[in-house]
Amino acid sequence: MSHNTNETHASDQRTNSELDLPLLSLSKTIESVLNTAVRLDEMEGQSFLSLEDKVIAVTLSPIKQPLYFLFTKSMIAVQSSLVGEADASIQTHLLDFVRLPLNHALPNTTLSGDTQLAQYFIDALCSLDIDWEEQLSHYTGDLIAFKVGHGIRSLFNTQQGVKDTVSQTLKEFLQFEIEAVPTQSQVKRFCQGVDDITTQTNVLEARINTLLTTS
Amino acid sequence: MSQTKPTIDFGFTEVPLQEKVKKVKGVFDSVAGNYDIMNDVMSLGVHRLWKRHTIELSGIRPGKVVLDLAGGTGDLTKEFAKRVGKEGKVVLADINESMVRVGRDRLINAGIAGNVEYTITNAEALAFPDNTFDLATIAFGLRNVTNKDKALEELYRVLKPGGQLMILEFSKVTQPLFAKFYDFYSFNILPKMGKLIANDEASYQYLAESIRMHPDQETLKQMMLTAGFDKAEYLNMNEGIVALHRGWKY
Numbered sequence A: 001m002s003h004n005t006n007e008t009h010a011s012d013q014r015t016n017s018e019l020d021l022p023l024l025s026l027s028k029t030i031e032s033v034l035n036t037a038v039r040l041d042e043m044e045g046q047s048f049l050s051l052e053d054k055v056i057a058v059t060l061s062p063i064k065q066p067l068y069f070l071f072t073k074s075m076i077a078v079q080s081s082l083v084g085e086a087d088a089s090i091q092t093h094l095l096d097f098v099r100l101p102l103n104h105a106l107p108n109t110t111l112s113g114d115t116q117l118a119q120y121f122i123d124a125l126c127s128l129d130i131d132w133e134e135q136l137s138h139y140t141g142d143l144i145a146f147k148v149g150h151g152i153r154s155l156f157n158t159q160q161g162v163k164d165t166v167s168q169t170l171k172e173f174l175q176f177e178i179e180a181v182p183t184q185s186q187v188k189r190f191c192q193g194v195d196d197i198t199t200q201t202n203v204l205e206a207r208i209n210t211l212l213t214t215s
Numbered sequence B: 001m002s003q004t005k006p007t008i009d010f011g012f013t014e015v016p017l018q019e020k021v022k023k024v025k026g027v028f029d030s031v032a033g034n035y036d037i038m039n040d041v042m043s044l045g046v047h048r049l050w051k052r053h054t055i056e057l058s059g060i061r062p063g064k065v066v067l068d069l070a071g072g073t074g075d076l077t078k079e080f081a082k083r084v085g086k087e088g089k090v091v092l093a094d095i096n097e098s099m100v101r102v103g104r105d106r107l108i109n110a111g112i113a114g115n116v117e118y119t120i121t122n123a124e125a126l127a128f129p130d131n132t133f134d135l136a137t138i139a140f141g142l143r144n145v146t147n148k149d150k151a152l153e154e155l156y157r158v159l160k161p162g163g164q165l166m167i168l169e170f171s172k173v174t175q176p177l178f179a180k181f182y183d184f185y186s187f188n189i190l191p192k193m194g195k196l197i198a199n200d201e202a203s204y205q206y207l208a209e210s211i212r213m214h215p216d217q218e219t220l221k222q223m224m225l226t227a228g229f230d231k232a233e234y235l236n237m238n239e240g241i242v243a244l245h246r247g248w249k250y
């Protein structure tokens, strides 16, 4: 029997009160975009078949923590922690990842582990028609909206469409929101803000649903 | 010598020990059909987020064997089943047949089959051999269990070495002002909403009361260590309305 005490528990390092909400939100966004694209795909995601039951770690710098892509018959799951090692790893830049469907290539990328598997994943992603820029704009747009404090109203505005190209938004987000955030406590307050807004919008959604189902 | 029967909390009421199991079963029998709506009402919809965080932090991967104890209508089972793939397995275990039946129908309708097993079992005496599971979860279930220490020992027993337990449960709100509002919501608004939606004020009243009687974050962490876990920690969500406790067996 394998004794797996030396497996890595990626989230072990977190303290009792920390929850990396922006990262959780990013993984959720990528997951739903990917799965929607697979559902709409003419090939029904056939190109992902050779990845079944495998895990690929993708580091999208400057975000330090990797995202793990799990492939099963039911879905492609994207999560921020993994017990044990991934079968393959891809290290690239978030902006290059976003432009993959346009460029059909990932420049300056390091593959490790089962590199053939990693290449299958990159090819499969290319085969899908995903406008990551458009899709991720919701994510980055939301984060920026929270940060500048426009509150719920600007959240709804960004949902209706962001004018800037996402590359620009992303670049600003990465420069000013991730790299330039100086203190731990500011990050904490920011996460709390995201948490609060998420709660409020969910409250709103639940109330509306309740009204709809009871009326 | 006078013999007093051992009693245990049922919400804020003290009832004879063996009666709690029956009473809890009654609550879930009466809410099974409306359970999913009830969850949305109780948490104002945020339970989806709490469950998503739990799944993410579990580090689950294809091939793993998962126990979703007190799994009820199968929210977590459904997501784990999608992630463990054909080589893995998820066991949904619950003491209440009605909840499991609703859960099984729901999962089959969602196309989840082949890697899920359904079992009726009491958390205090799990019907599984030692060292069976890579991951065990108990979401919003532990507070209903009569002998929590026994349940924790059982969970430890059935985990493989290296395995992890995740307990998602309502906990103690850490921010005093928010705690006041939350109390008002739980005891005044929630039971009324329960009456409106499920015509079942009493069950919702019990749920609110049972939340307050549940051990706070630190106490539960200690209980996990006492039950044998080699490491335990917790994470507050939404100011401690809910806490995610995690324990490892090395």
Ligand SMILES: C[S@@+](CC[C@H](N)C(=O)[O-])C[C@H]1O[C@@H](n2cnc3c(N)ncnc32)[C@H](O)[C@@H]1O
Pocket (backbone or CB within 6 Å): B024, B028, B039, B069, B070, B071, B072, B073, B074, B075, B093, B094, B095, B096, B099, B121, B122, B123, B124, B138, B139, B140, B141, B144, B145, B146
């Ligand atoms: C609030 S529900 C939670 C269901 C599900 N885990 C979720 O999060 O949606 C609590 C569940 O715990 C189950 N339960 C209560 N006492 C139990 C016990 N001693 N052993 C196993 N399950 C129990 C109930 O039957 C019920 O389905």
